[in-house]
Amino acid sequence: MARVLTPRAEDFPRWYQDLIAKAQLADNGPVRGTMVIRPAGYSIWERMQAEMDNRIKIAGAENAYFPLFIPESYLKREAEHVEGFSPELAVVTHGGGKQLAEPVVVRPTSETVIGEFMAKWVDSYRDLPLLLNQWANVVRWELRPRIFLRTSEFLWQEGHTAHATEDDARSYARKILHEVYEDFMVGVLGIPVVVGRKTNRERFAGATSTYTLEGMMGDGKALQMGTSHELGQNFAKAFDISYSAASGGVEHAWTTSWGTSTRMLGGLIMSHGDDNGLRVPPRLAPIQAYVMVVKDGDGVTAAAHKLRDALRDAGVRVGLDDRVDTAFGRRAVDAELKGYPVRIEVGPRDLAAGNAVVARRFDGSKTPVPVADVVGRVLAVLEEDQQRLHDEALAFRESHTVEVSTLADAIAATATGWARVPWSAVGVEGEAQANGQGVTVRCL
């Protein structure tokens, strides 16, 4: 097959860009740093949203929607907060044909406005816990944009919760970490994330603990796939989220926040992509099985439609490609680029022998299968290849992680992967030293 993408080994960042363009996942938007998410990319994001949203609701949080525009004064309420964000803000100065009396900021996060409303809504201990989540776009001006990974506008979910006790807040931040994020990333994305706590140096401004999920990408580097924060009473004090306790007396609430974003699309590409394109894990895939008419012939199109219907009836998310006026080779390259887990190729020659060809995206293998057995085979392949993608990523991570005992060895190891090193051999000073060499302590 002709070379479609720059090989990963040659230039990993270039391969990433090529893949996004050729699989038609996204384009750069007209304003620098923004992106257009095309149907092939957006349909994957919708499946991420559906799987995550279901888990978030089971964890008890309710969705709401807070405004895009935030008064500038809100961001100044929480000093640590504004320092972190001000160089990244987009500011609206004109509205309705006039200069605004007070400029408004396009939300870089809804933390402050949600804090403000939580203070209004929380009155007594009976109103707690208050568990909110929002799916929205946010803006953080980005000087070195990279599609999905760092864009001036991105899509995300942000959870914000208020609790009566520190214990309750802590266990909720961890519940989201494990039962929503880790469960989704390992079980659906097939990415064996390492889950742990950030060092004081790396944690979110204003948080008392930041939990992180770190995935290893195909270049051996780490990508932060999501975070969950305990905010102690810091935010509740800044926004006066207080409640009358069952025992009488007024107390400040304990809050958490947690988020994941379209960055997960970048993580998906860099974890599972290969030199032929994307490989989407079956449980995530918007199209799990892709029935392709190789070329016209006796009963071929009818057989393809029947297979499509049978797969759909078996609960498989299925697509059909019968565009026989486009060369099959070109369509097959496109299907590989898009990463559909299984292709069912229906052509006159195989069909005459009673077969269709089942092609697995995971390893590129192709097997003729009797038409009557295709549905069963596809169901089995989807199960198996979900697991194999995960296991391959885990084996890759393990082979690119070394156990070392000194900071110097750890820094050396990060040239090709990760190092696991005792925190006692690093410490606050060692961390500063490693940062100076472009190495970060990702996870305790």
Added chain:
Amino acid sequence: MARVLTPRAEDFPRWYQDLIAKAQLADNGPVRGTMVIRPAGYSIWERMQAEMDNRIKIAGAENAYFPLFIPESYLKREAEHVEGFSPELAVVTHGGGKQLAEPVVVRPTSETVIGEFMAKWVDSYRDLPLLLNQWANVVRWELRPRIFLRTSEFLWQEGHTAHATEDDARSYARKILHEVYEDFMVGVLGIPVVVGRKTNRERFAGATSTYTLEGMMGDGKALQMGTSHELGQNFAKAFDISYSAASGGVEHAWTTSWGTSTRMLGGLIMSHGDDNGLRVPPRLAPIQAYVMVVKDGDGVTAAAHKLRDALRDAGVRVGLDDRVDTAFGRRAVDAELKGYPVRIEVGPRDLAAGNAVVARRFDGSKTPVPVADVVGRVLAVLEEDQQRLHDEALAFRESHTVEVSTLADAIAATATGWARVPWSAVGVEGEAQANGQGVTVRCL
């Protein structure tokens, strides 16, 4: 029952505001004209999205996401367009801590940016039709905001499609109108919308035909619930969306656009709400059946949980209220405000007789039902009351619409409702005269 809301007959706009506040559907945001959609309101919007999105996908359109920020120059491309929007624009002049070289506009619609990308993506007739939809927030600065009806930021879906022929574009604009919008509004919202075409005076700038769906609200006024536009080749020429035809030669495409928004939440409230609060049609309702523990007692909470589980197993979307430390009367008022179609009240006295009380939000009726029959009864009530809400709204519309033959009679009739009048008795001049008296021709 104590008066909870301003009665509709006393002050309809006040009743509307009261209902939104007391049912906790939404709040005003901190920036004038913006809104916070609270969980009780947002969960209804999510159900609207799910039902609409499913129909949009069946109609063949694919979801994508285009950027929030649009270069100012894009809006100037299409002269009619910018005139319509410029007094409503929010303009970002600062980003990343600096003044921007070219100000960017917060999208009032994505029409221009989607036009730009369609031009890039469409090459040959094989790329057509191109059927795109987007769920997003948009901003149109609003001087007289009203929650859900007119807000500076609102949520919507906007569809944009390009076709090879005028016929194909026309039939797609009508397909969306009938198979997506009308089917959803009549069948799920239970609002008997009148579907038709706008006059030249009322149609969208740049459109060759604007189709509309108009609902009659509880005050006899019309609300535009959605629109679908044929844009001819106007947009395709402005954005150079052209394709090489099968016959050879380069042609401009024919485009459509269509949209519905969070305004539908306003339409829902004003169509079905009564003096006790919202009434959500069963097919739409996020919570269709609400099991309430009246007060503690022998086996009461256990029985309520069993009913909740049995309803859920029967496919009913069900909520449970066992907050017995809050007075039942207060909780019942709240459930009426929120408009859950059916309440199942479980209390010690009825339970001792083997019953639970089934209360229908539609008409306020309450009937003791043997516990074993509750699930069956609830399923029947959900079916019936979906239909009854629709039929009641239809009867209301018919009793508030008069057939007249002169323009003067038509204008007089709009004091209390609608008038159906032959267009030959109105005409372009009559329409202008009616507009002068605050009366619009809604639908041909």
